[in-house]
Amino acid sequence: MCTLIKTLKRISLLCFTIVLMTSTAIRSQEMDHSSMGNPTDETQDQDTMEKMNGNRDGDEMAVMKGKMIFSMSCVYCHGSRGEGDGAASMFLGPYSHPRPNNFTSGIFKFRSTESGELPLLSDLMRTIREGIPGYMPSFRNMGEEGLRAVALYIAKAFIQADLPTTTSIKYVKHVGPYIYSPQSVRRGEILYGIMKCNECHGADGKAGRTDLRDERKLMVHPIDLTRQETFGNGTSHEDIYRTIMTGLDGTPMPGYSDLFKGEEDSAWDLVHYILSLQGR
Ligand code: HEC
Ligand code: HEC
Numbered sequence: 001m002c003t004l005i006k007t008l009k010r011i012s013l014l015c016f017t018i019v020l021m022t023s024t025a026i027r028s029q030e031m032d033h034s035s036m037g038n039p040t041d042e043t044q045d046q047d048t049m050e051k052m053n054g055n056r057d058g059d060e061m062a063v064m065k066g067k068m069i070f071s072m073s074c075v076y077c078h079g080s081r082g083e084g085d086g087a088a089s090m091f092l093g094p095y096s097h098p099r100p101n102n103f104t105s106g107i108f109k110f111r112s113t114e115s116g117e118l119p120l121l122s123d124l125m126r127t128i129r130e131g132i133p134g135y136m137p138s139f140r141n142m143g144e145e146g147l148r149a150v151a152l153y154i155a156k157a158f159i160q161a162d163l164p165t166t167t168s169i170k171y172v173k174h175v176g177p178y179i180y181s182p183q184s185v186r187r188g189e190i191l192y193g194i195m196k197c198n199e200c201h202g203a204d205g206k207a208g209r210t211d212l213r214d215e216r217k218l219m220v221h222p223i224d225l226t227r228q229e230t231f232g233n234g235t236s237h238e239d240i241y242r243t244i245m246t247g248l249d250g251t252p253m254p255g256y257s258d259l260f261k262g263e264e265d266s267a268w269d270l271v272h273y274i275l276s277l278q279g280r
Pocket of ligand 1: 076
């Protein structure tokens with residue numbers, strides 16, 4: 001038992017050192033604050049979105065730079081082949097979700113595209129920039145160029161397919177009758193029942209089902225919707241809207257873009273209901 005505790009301590013020290021090394025290495029890279037706002041800004045204008053996600057001159061160089069970044073900062077968790085089997089990966093959650101996913105499977109949780117589709121380059125960049133609370137550090141300090149380089153490397157080396165440059169999901173503006181109001185929260189509460197979110201997340205949002213598995217057969221629990229710190233895909237209004245529309249591929253959390261087609265505005269009601277559960 002004692003040895004087990006010692007090993008565990010050594011492992012957490014290792015993880016901590018990796019994260020520390022990584023962030024120091026990245027901090028020394030250039031900072032670039034070019035705007036890469038949230039996906040609502042990105043996707044409202046098709047042209048801007050295509051430009052952001054399309055090819056650019058010098059991308060081959062960027063892929064090489066991305067390879068360096070990956071082997072320095074990501075490989076411990078994600079593995080040199082991008083299969084999610086890096087040395088530290090098995091300590092993240094040996095028997096349960098999430099573990100670093102297998103990039104070569106093409107299954108991505110955090111997208112702004114339809115369920116079953118590959119992510120946009122800007123989706124990969126957002127995940128790497130923001131990190132995943134509790135599981136992956138933020139690499140914001142890398143700057144937009146570094147983020148783009150490592151995202152390009154993941155696409156080229158592991159996904160090995162052209163990423164989409166636009167999405168058919170509509171990201172409508174958060175304005176008009178759909179700003180936060182008690183009426184909107186009430187409508188959202190009704191939707192929550194009609195759309196059967198409660199079957200997994202529980203009537204009070206505090207997670208219900210314990211029998212779910214991800215695509216690797218690892219146990220996965222529906223997120224406790226009352227605790228925003230457990231959200232992996234971001235906690236802003238726009239982030240939650242995106243999660244609901246796209247779902248989290250590879251997990252039982254379905255995408256609802258089909259159900260909201262033509263009525264995208266009402267997804268804000270559901271977002272507001274979730275925010276109300278968090279007292280926000
Ligand atoms: C401390 C371990 C750790 C490090 C270091 C790390 N990651 Fe991750 N990463 C994870 C875990 C765990 C997940 C899966 C989290 C989940 O599914 O909620 C993940 C998920 C991702 C995803 C999202 C995949 C999806 O399903 O949408 C991307 C992209 C990613 N990592 C890229 C990177 C890059 C690039 C680096 C290095 C710059 C990096 N990660 C460093 C642990 C790490
Ligand atoms: C079949 C079960 C199931 C249903 C139905 C379901 N969810 Fe989920 N949901 C999950 C699971 C499982 C997760 C956690 C996935 C993970 O941790 O990777 C999740 C995660 C989430 C998250 C957090 C995402 C993040 O950032 O980490 C939100 C928000 C969410 N669900 C909202 C909803 C809403 C709103 C509905 C109804 C419209 C709904 N869910 C219906 C299973 C479900």
